[in-house]
Amino acid sequence: MSSKFIGQQAAQELDEWLMDPAKGGFSVDQLMELAGLSVAQAVAREYPKENGGRVVVCAGPGNNGGDGLVAARHLFHFGYTVRVFYPKPTDKPLYKNLTTQLKSLDIPLVDSLDAALKEADVVVDALFGFSFKGDVRAPFDSVLKTLQSSRLPIVSIDIPSGWDVEKGNIRSPTLQPSTLVSLSVPKVGVRDFTGKHYLGGRFIPPQLADRLGFAVPRYEGCEQCVDVTGWVREV
Known part of the structure; x- marks a missing residue:
């Protein structure tokens, strides 16, 4: 199978199509649930978890952060010890519900990233998604620097935080994750990503994928269903 990379505008149009009641019919919380589950998988x-099941999820204030909050919940149910660093929470009901779900499971929302990283085996980067533009501002500039220096394996959601969605790793500070989970379709900016690369997009309707000219995972018993950067697997 072949796939394609899409830019920021196309990614926004894809989300709009999916959430259009007359087209895709998805709600934002449905898409967030699917994204977070694919990341947890x-x-x-x-x-x-047998090799060290302690996870720190770093969540930003937007939809990428919401994906991370969902992933944290699923990872807890998968048997991981999970902490969430959420430095800039939003008052929007969707996100408040997600944090309530975490609190009901006694998943701690920690204030100190440094302390949490000392007791972690892997980090989930859910700070910025494909809508991110401009420079990395406080407090996230220091968060990225702390993650850079931690030497822990990092799993980024959709695009490594700080990377330009179109041009890739051109800013500072940015991350160099070991694993990337692209959502729906890989973005142009990760074309040269060399780590382990998963694609979570089985919910994309085939007719939409055909119209836009990209491939999505199909369940056919295959392990490596989408070959984009040399190692993209479906979840």
Whole structure:
């Protein structure tokens, strides 16, 4: 199978199509649930809990952060010890509900990233998604620097935080994750990503994929269903 990379505008149009009641019919919380579950599955495959099941999820204030909050919940149910660093929470009901779900499971929302990283085996980077533009501002500039220096394996959601969605790793500070979970379709900016690369996009309707000219995972019993950067697997 072949796939394609899409830019920021195309990614936004794809989300709009999916959430259009007359077209895709998805709600934002449905898409967030699917994204977070795919991330949790990728983490479980790459970093089995038997080899150290302590995860820190770093969540930003937007939809990428919401994906991370969902992933944290699923990872807890998969048997991982999970902490969440959420430095800039939003008052929007969707996100408040997600944090309530975490609190009901006694998943701690920690204030100190440094302390959390000392007791972690892997980090989930859910700070910025494909809508990110401009420079990395406080407090996230210091968060990225702390993650850079931690030497822990990092799993980024959709695009490594700080990377330009179109041009890739051109800013500072940015991350160099070991694993990437692209959502729906890989973005142009990760074309040269060399780590383990998963694709979570089985919910994309085939007719939409055909119209836009990209491939999505199909369940046919194959392990490596989409070959984009040399190692993209479906979740």
